[in-house]
Amino acid sequence: MTRVQTMACGSCSNENAYKAMFIWYRNKERGHNTPSGDDLSTCMINQAPGCPELSILSFMGAFHGRTLGCLATTHSKAIHKLDVPSFDWPIAPFPRLQYPLEEFTKENTQEEAHCLEEVEDLIVKWRQKGKPVAGIVIEPIQAEGGDNHASPDFFRSLRNIARKHGCAFHVDEVQTGGGSTGKFWAHEHWGMDDPADIVSFSKKLLTGGYFHKDELQADQPYRIFNTWMGDPSKNLLLAEVLNVIRRENLLEEVTRSGKALLNGLYALQAQYPGILSRARGQGTFCAIDICDDATRNSILLKARDKGVLLGGCGDRSIRFRPALVFKEYHVHLFLNIFNDVLNQHK
Amino acid sequence: MTRVQTMACGSCSNENAYKAMFIWYRNKERGHNTPSGDDLSTCMINQAPGCPELSILSFMGAFHGRTLGCLATTHSKAIHKLDVPSFDWPIAPFPRLQYPLEEFTKENTQEEAHCLEEVEDLIVKWRQKGKPVAGIVIEPIQAEGGDNHASPDFFRSLRNIARKHGCAFHVDEVQTGGGSTGKFWAHEHWGMDDPADIVSFSKKLLTGGYFHKDELQADQPYRIFNTWMGDPSKNLLLAEVLNVIRRENLLEEVTRSGKALLNGLYALQAQYPGILSRARGQGTFCAIDICDDATRNSILLKARDKGVLLGGCGDRSIRFRPALVFKEYHVHLFLNIFNDVLNQHK
Numbered sequence: 001m002t003r004v005q006t007m008a009c010g011s012c013s014n015e016n017a018y019k020a021m022f023i024w025y026r027n028k029e030r031g032h033n034t035p036s037g038d039d040l041s042t043c044m045i046n047q048a049p050g051c052p053e054l055s056i057l058s059f060m061g062a063f064h065g066r067t068l069g070c071l072a073t074t075h076s077k078a079i080h081k082l083d084v085p086s087f088d089w090p091i092a093p094f095p096r097l098q099y100p101l102e103e104f105t106k107e108n109t110q111e112e113a114h115c116l117e118e119v120e121d122l123i124v125k126w127r128q129k130g131k132p133v134a135g136i137v138i139e140p141i142q143a144e145g146g147d148n149h150a151s152p153d154f155f156r157s158l159r160n161i162a163r164k165h166g167c168a169f170h171v172d173e174v175q176t177g178g179g180s181t182g183k184f185w186a187h188e189h190w191g192m193d194d195p196a197d198i199v200s201f202s203k204k205l206l207t208g209g210y211f212h213k214d215e216l217q218a219d220q221p222y223r224i225f226n227t228w229m230g231d232p233s234k235n236l237l238l239a240e241v242l243n244v245i246r247r248e249n250l251l252e253e254v255t256r257s258g259k260a261l262l263n264g265l266y267a268l269q270a271q272y273p274g275i276l277s278r279a280r281g282q283g284t285f286c287a288i289d290i291c292d293d294a295t296r297n298s299i300l301l302k303a304r305d306k307g308v309l310l311g312g313c314g315d316r317s318i319r320f321r322p323a324l325v326f327k328e329y330h331v332h333l334f335l336n337i338f339n340d341v342l343n344q345h346k
Numbered sequence: 347m348t349r350v351q352t353m354a355c356g357s358c359s360n361e362n363a364y365k366a367m368f369i370w371y372r373n374k375e376r377g378h379n380t381p382s383g384d385d386l387s388t389c390m391i392n393q394a395p396g397c398p399e400l401s402i403l404s405f406m407g408a409f410h411g412r413t414l415g416c417l418a419t420t421h422s423k424a425i426h427k428l429d430v431p432s433f434d435w436p437i438a439p440f441p442r443l444q445y446p447l448e449e450f451t452k453e454n455t456q457e458e459a460h461c462l463e464e465v466e467d468l469i470v471k472w473r474q475k476g477k478p479v480a481g482i483v484i485e486p487i488q489a490e491g492g493d494n495h496a497s498p499d500f501f502r503s504l505r506n507i508a509r510k511h512g513c514a515f516h517v518d519e520v521q522t523g524g525g526s527t528g529k530f531w532a533h534e535h536w537g538m539d540d541p542a543d544i545v546s547f548s549k550k551l552l553t554g555g556y557f558h559k560d561e562l563q564a565d566q567p568y569r570i571f572n573t574w575m576g577d578p579s580k581n582l583l584l585a586e587v588l589n590v591i592r593r594e595n596l597l598e599e600v601t602r603s604g605k606a607l608l609n610g611l612y613a614l615q616a617q618y619p620g621i622l623s624r625a626r627g628q629g630t631f632c633a634i635d636i637c638d639d640a641t642r643n644s645i646l647l648k649a650r651d652k653g654v655l656l657g658g659c660g661d662r663s664i665r666f667r668p669a670l671v672f673k674e675y676h677v678h679l680f681l682n683i684f685n686d687v688l689n690q691h692k
Contacts, residue, residue: 012357043424046427067415068365072392081392082389086392222423226357
């Protein structure tokens with residue numbers, strides 16, 4: 001992609017990415033960039049056609065931020081959304097893969113096909129409702145929602161559906177971007193020439209923002225704008241982080257330690273089948289399910305008391321989010337501690 | 347106010363302030379803080395009652411930011427809002443005062459009374475529509491919208507209307523906070539004991555955020571949340587800025603130079619009645635209207651060529667936004683240059 005727009009945080013990045021998609025979509029509908037008098041007068045009072053009834057299609061379990069636009073595409077936990085007014089935008093099911101993947105190839109392929117069908121149905125339904133889908137937003141791995149993965153095939157097909165229906169395709173890499181999956185961007189694992197129209201980032205990138213194609217550049221100044229538009233001091237820090245990633249080959253390191261971590265989780269899962277299931281991951285971006293929420297919380301606390309900070313995600317998953325300097329010997333240190341903790345929960 | 351919530355920018359500050367008002371309002375409606383099962387399930391799919399049809403009342407000409415929630419309360423320029431979906435929220439007229447104020451006391455009092463009546467009508471109307479007003483948001487001076495002022499009486503009455511109807515009262519000081527009006531917060535000019543329930547800030551404060559009353563504290567963690575929740579490094583810078591403001595008595599300085607600036611603008615307005623009108627301001631937060639947009643742009647360019655950076659606001663205003671270290675002798679330097687520029691436009 002040829003363009004980047006910096007912003008201060010992940011929510012602002014996604015809010016502005018959505019705005020870029022809406023502006024792009026409306027200009028495409030018009031066939032030109034000149035708003036009508038009616039557009040200009042109605043938008044001042046929040047009404048169509050100036051403020052059009054467009055929508056963004058998101059996925060159940062997604063997390064894209066907590067400001068009002070983002071929140072309309074976030075569906076991970078009720079506490080994030082409760083009591084905040086929202087938009088009538090379509091929500092598709094995200095594949096729920098069965099593990100181990102190699103045992104459930106057929107079921108998982110069917111599950112993904114079903115979700116893709118739903119996406120197309122929703123696009124058609126919302127167009128008929130008069131609220132066309134301007135863009136589809138998706139995480140390469142649903143992080144906050146429980147570390148939910150889908151296959152590269154799923155994302156390739158979804159990207160094609162977006163193209164077929166004239167929707168922009170927005171890949172939200174706020175959680176997955178920056179190297180922890182073993183590639184700098186998680187969408188690189190899909191092996192596509194044209195994986196997205198817009199890619200947002202934040203967190204590990206130390207600043208927020210989004211990359212986008214030329215055609216998603218707003219046609220006039222002040223349409224995408226903000227007091228600070230990001231923070232140059234964070235960009236300086238980021239430049240040095242990128243240098244270290246290159247110099248120390250951290251992406252290879254992550255791939256190596258991620259493999260050791262996931263293999264270790266597989267082994268523990270075999271050892272503690274009553275507690276652990278669905279070990280999964282890409283690079284060190286790993287997770288595992290715990291039998292129930294109470295056991296999960298007890299494990300999290302006991303691991304913390306032994307000096308290991310783990311986090312929960314979804315209903316009963318534990319997610320592993322080590323820094324990029326997490327090496328193979330750290331993996332073994334961790335697995336020993338984790339084994340001790342699990343042993344106390346048998 | 348006893349509490350402050352930092353955020354990264356003005357838009358995020360207002361988005362989260364709105365969320366705090368919605369959460370507060372819904373808990374007030376419930377009579378307790380425990381959401382129903384229906385609340386929890388419907389909010390996940392963007393529907394009522396979990397995502398309730400609540401609204402924020404804003405004013406025509408207002409600017410509160412550019413993310414989707416904020417944008418639904420922004421009504422300053424079409425280019426900010428065009429093509430972005432919005433909410434059906436009530437928009438009240440902001441007083442359009444006639445200048446000089448002392449000649450139009452009666453008209454201006456009537457104008458403000460009329461706007462206040464409209465506010466009450468809208469609150470009732472939106473309640474009947476099933477979209478109750480959870481909060482009223484207003485700038486002490488509408489900045490982006492054209493430096494529109496209202497009297498302390500207006501704000502006092504508005505605050506009472508908010509209280510009477512059970513709406514939170516949110517004063518957006520993103521533009522006016524930080525000292526340029528001669529007080530640290532512009533709402534201090536209203537002389538009230540209880541001027542607001544929530545006050546947002548950004549820009550001059552170097553970081554974003556909002557102050558709020560205890561009762562507007564969200565009742566659970568993660569309801570108001572963000573990856574970074576502001577930036578401690580900016581708070582360090584701000585602490586030093588506040589030290590300088592105190593040490594150098596910059597608020598007194600601003601009051602003094604603001605008076606000189608406004609008197610100078612009055613004099614120029616008398617000298618160039620065909621070009622200038624409606625000189626107005628508080629501290630150095632001043633503005634003046636120009637006969638037409640083309641002349642305004644020509645004046646802005648010519649002033650720039652003489653080393654003075656001025657900005658436009660509203661349809662045909664010029665706004666003055668000097669730094670807090672702008673002293674009386676700077677005012678005279680400026681007025682001489684401005685006089686030269688105006689002389690070229692006679």
